[in-house]
Amino acid sequence: MPQTPTYQVTDPVTGEVGQTFPFATDAEIEEAVAKSAAAFREWRDRPIEERAAVVKRVGELFAERATELGALITTEMGKRPAQAVGEAEFSGEIFGYYADNGPELLAPTPLPGHDSAYVERLPIGPIVGVMPWNYPYYQVARFAGPNLVAGNTVLLKHAENCPTSALAIAGIMRDAGVPDGVYVNLFATHEQVANMIADDRVQGVSVTGSERAGRAVAETAGRNLKKVVLELGGSDPYIILDSDDVGAAAKTAWVTRMENVGQACNSNKRMIVADGVYDEFVSQLIELASKTTPRQPGDDSPKSYSPMVSRAAAERLHEQVQDAVDKGATLHVGGELADGKSAYYSPAVLTGVTPEMRAYTEELFGPVAVVYQVGSDDEAVELANVVDYGLGGAVFSTDVDRARKVAGRLEVGMANVNTPAGEGADLPFGGTKRSGFGRELGPLGIEEFLNKRLFYVEQ
Structure with a gap:
């Protein structure tokens, strides 16, 4: 800033x-x-x-x-x-x-x-x-x-x-x-x-x-x-290969993305979802986002969202989202910038992001879930590695060996399987590339x- x-x-x-x-x-x-x-x-x-x-x-x-x-x-x-x-x-x-x-x-x-x-x-x-x-x-x-x-x-x-x-x-x-x-x-x-x-x-x-x-x-x-x-910075991939409980998978992904109102370097900024579960996953995210309300002083409800750090930060995020929408992306819910000097930005779900949009390669440092649909493990890996960032990444599957193989191909400093992130004072933190x-x-x-x-x- x-x-x-x-x-x-x-x-x-x-x-x-x-x-x-x-x-x-x-x-x-x-x-x-x-x-x-x-x-x-x-x-x-x-x-x-x-x-x-x-x-x-x-x-x-x-x-x-x-x-x-x-x-x-x-x-x-x-x-x-x-x-x-x-x-x-x-x-x-x-x-x-x-x-x-x-x-x-x-x-x-x-x-x-x-x-x-x-x-x-x-x-x-x-x-x-x-x-x-x-x-x-x-x-x-x-x-x-x-x-x-x-x-x-x-x-x-x-x-x-x-x-x-x-x-x-x-x-x-x-x-x-x-x-x-x-x-x-x-x-x-x-x-x-x-x-x-x-x-x-x-x-x-x-x-x-x-x-x-x-x-x-x-x-x-x-x-x-x-x-x-x-x-x-980071634009961490969060890959869902399959799930036997899509609702639970979406909730975990959403809670992870909304941690600190999305203002975390290793947040799951790009959700890459296999076509078999994509529609239900997005639907669940939209439902979760639509239930959120601005958090007022003294409120600590999990369904409320805090303001971003500053009005300027919220405006930058809004510009990135609007750039995507103007170029054909779909904003399903949220993406509303509060009036006046407030830094509230309503949590958003964005799909249809393509390479010519800023959201494809830039870090979205705020409460926006960008979701991509892929048809194979190879496509998921290719999309995960396309950005210049390489902080962390996570892969989810009911088949742990399959998830391990995909996670092993991620160009990141921290690769996680069936968890958003390995966290602890005893676990190293850091990235590669930019x-x-x-x-x-x-x-x-x-x-x-x-x-x-x-x-x-x-x-």
């Missing part, structure tokens, strides 16, 4: 601006980088068990404060209250996972065939994190958790519309005993982020966001020879910003 004049909370229900916070000054950025670099020297030398104990407390505080943390992001970006609280709780689990497993994951690895040769896993220094608005706690947790346990220090630039949740995270770090300078929240500008990446004291950068943001950061990182991890590179979560998530040093002793 475009940079706002300040960091500010804008109510997506009304479009009204609430709290505002000024951008950091260049002097404040310099002070933060210097403090982070100095803190790194002490933090890396602490026994890993001590670092893990502090991070463990971070996770506990996320759980203890989940209700108040959830309320902040419901106000900032419109997340359904139950989902907001759940996100805070899951973030606590991520910190806990790395606290519990970090010492083992970072232990030296002996190299076979040598009496005294092994690979050490050592921290490298301050790391910049550029985080998005759609999961304000979860995204920070999966970046900060492993890096803090590993011994790196964190300079965190959050989304401009998430200042209160950013401050709440910083408060948790402080209250958990994270030393001053080890985790620093910065209301930085895009230019200041670029300057931090170029700074010799900073050793890497992790970005979760749009393809445009990823390109800009990766260009700066590459020019300055800095390690970068990119978790960018969805980025590098991994977060699980054992791979702690490997990204390390010096994997060979230590060899001649006997």
Whole structure:
């Protein structure tokens, strides 16, 4: 999303601006980088068990404060209250996972065939994190958790519309005993982020966001020879080969698509359905969509839908859908943009999308289910792989072997069989192609910003 004049909370229900916070000054950025670099020297030398104990407390505080943390992001970006609280709780689990497993994951690895040769896993220094608005706690947790346990220090630039949740995270770090300078929240500008990446004291950068943001950061990182991890957009295929309960299959697909009002990188944005079940599947989706109503403040009904993050985001989605309709696609239900400044966009079901439409290749980051009909497994795979994204994908069938074979042909970083997605603090997350590179979560998530040093002793 475009940079706002300040960091500010804008109510997506009304479009009204609430709290505002000024951008950091260049002097404040310099002070933060210097403090982070100095803190790194002490933090890396602490026994890993001590670092893990502090991070463990971070996770506990996320759980203890989940209700108040959830309320902040419901106000900032419109997340359904139950989902907001759940996100805070899951973030606590991520910190806990790395606290519990970090010492083992970072232990030296002996190299076979040598009496005294092994690979050490050592921290490298301050790391910049550029985080998005759609999961304000979860995204920070999966970046900060492993890096803090590993011994790196964190300079965190959050989304401009998430200042209160950013401050709440910083408060948790402080209250958990994270030393001053080890985790620093910065209301930085895009230019200041670029300057931090170029700074010799900073050793890497992790970005979760749009393809445009990823390109800009990766260009700066590459020019300055800095390690970068990119978790960018996705247009995940969700393939239904057959089903013995089409209604249940459609409900699972719909609930998955409506998670966070469709504003998830690995959402099932393209539903690819075999012709034997296609008509009933679409009919069920239309019925589910037609029963939804705008969620009002205080409401947490599963049949209500939240506003999108901003009016601008809703307008972009509406333009993509209208482009498809203008070129011959069928909008069965929904697709209505609210009046005024509100960011409500009614959940939609769209079919008949063809290659000349924007919806065919672009990511639809909102509550729109695009459904395709296919006549064979090969056709499903070809359609699944046609886009430039490669984050995740799922394949469903009563024949597990058939589903496994199709899933094995998907050009994605995460392939799932008979489940929308494998999720957990211990399961790696990341993509291929234009969805980025590098991994977060699980054992791979702690490997990204390390010096994997060979230590060899001649006997």
